Amino acid sequence: GDSVTQMEGPVTLSEEAFLTINCTYTATGYPSLFWYVQYPGEGLQLLLKATKADDKGSNKGFEATYRKETTSFHLEKGSVQVSDSAVYFCARGNQAGTALIFGKGTTLSVSS
């Protein structure tokens, strides 16, 4: 069935390091793709999204490009900060285009 696979964590980086969190999906058609972030003690927040192939979503220095050829939506940031420490979830829209199918989440820990 349709699914989202993201890299296992935890990912531990030093401040100002480059971040990549891989995400691939399986789907019929071209679903919308999302990255959500969950800071400690808080609910999920939309970080960025892309609704069609080759779209690039970006926010707070993070970006991800919708690649239909590789069915991927990898999250990147050029220079992470301690405040970026959180759990990151990759997600795609379901066939109805309403609910979301999530990956397992990747915990990022950034130290100063």
Add this chain to the structure above:
Amino acid sequence: GAVVSQHPSWVICKSGTSVKIECRSLDFQATTMFWYRQFPKQSLMLMATSNEGSKATYEQGVEKDKFLINHASLTLSTLTVTSAHPEDSSFYICSASHENTEAFFGQGTRLTVV
């Protein structure tokens, strides 16, 4: 962004009892609400989708008689776990959307059944 409030944030109940979890959209009308369940180190799994005033649509494998969902108003949906058992212990998360636009998430409810 819009605010979705879930209550309680955690609850412990005895096996065999029922527990109700509330999900409220505080500053917008939620025409659709979604309920997810998350096991440790697993992804969020969609349990059901509810539209205001209609019966919820349950995902395959989710027992509708065990997980009762009510969406009686545009700002409130409830999930009731009936006759809870230890295997129902999990993290339950709701999200709310207006007219199929961006969905906003609650903080989640940690249910522990003892």
